[in-house]
Amino acid sequence: MSNTQFCKRCLYSTDHPLGLILDEEGICSGCRIHEEKDTLNWHARWHALEALVKPYRSSNSSNYDCIVPVSGAQDSYYIVHLVKERLGLNPLLVTYNKYFNTPLGIRNLANLRIRFNCDALCQNVNPVSVRNITRSTLRQFGSIYWPILAGQTVFPVQTAVRYKIPLIIWGAHQGLEQVGMFSHEHEVEMTRRYRKDHDLMGYEADDLLTIFDTLKEQDIWQYRYPDDYELNAIGVRGIYLGNYVRWDPKAQHEEMIRKYQYGSAAFARTFDCYDYVDCFNYMNLHDQLKLMKHGFSKVTDHACREIRHGRITREQGLGLVRRHEQVQPEYVPQFLDWMGVAEKSLQFIMDQHKNKKYWKQPEFGQWEYGGWSTLQHGASCESSLDAEFTEAFQANSKLENGREEKYITVGKGFP
């Protein structure tokens, strides 16, 4: 018997890797914290944000006011819009090159820099080290995303230290948004601990050295978090806009499309066409690995978000999950080529990371899926989705953006 318990309102279970609890009414902590979005005084919270950033404004315009981590996708436009247009700050935009770049992501990033007229820095860690680490973390933790998660969470902090810019401004806090780890009123800030435990699956750069004899100091040093002495000397802190603004990614992306021509693209493994359009693998191979390890994939995250915002019912959400989660990932040949592995080897490694709780093997080579969506009670019914909802998630572009289905290693940009 499975001991997995589900929230009565959304589709998350008590097995959520970020940790989630159900209250006496069977409603999860994520749904409860989401209720704050409709009860908090967001006007007052915005004023609190204005007061918070005030001391960080450069007095003589000779340095940046803050750092904003960006990519060619996922809330980047909205964050820069709030920081530059609404708070009136002068940000330094920083990007970690994830190498699985789509032409659309490169286009979105170039368009972002031009539209908002911001200075930008990009970090390109040498591809040999990135490939070495990816190979090791895929084998050991079933993750092709460790270097990307490590790079995009550490490069902004390193830049803050190097350029002496103490304030880093992030978008929403994943632990708050998904599982209600904190209240908005806790005004939680960036920490080394959260990055290690959740973003990096418990492994910091130095831990990789002790696990893998294939990796050397020269491979991992770029992913090392600055030490407390350096951080304290500059007074580095990272704040989350989601604590001060009623966070709604769907509405925000639609505003960014209207105002700044943000480019969106359809994915086979989810219905949301706004997130992750800068990467060929996040919503494909990476998402399939998530399903193998955790028994649910990104479409469940997207459906829970939409259920909580009241745009779909629980039954409709479950229907969407069942429609998308078993779809085979696309762009696998590009990954095999980049990694230099055969398809069979990749399949072998991926099978080893299938969580026995959700995957049974009745016969050799045959797998039976028993993940979250198969344990849920109640009907699923996606056919009754509002036309308004399905029309909203219509992509205005494709990942290729009229170009080849090829990773762009270093993109100069073409708006």
Ligand SMILES: [Zn+2]
């Ligand atoms: Zn819930």
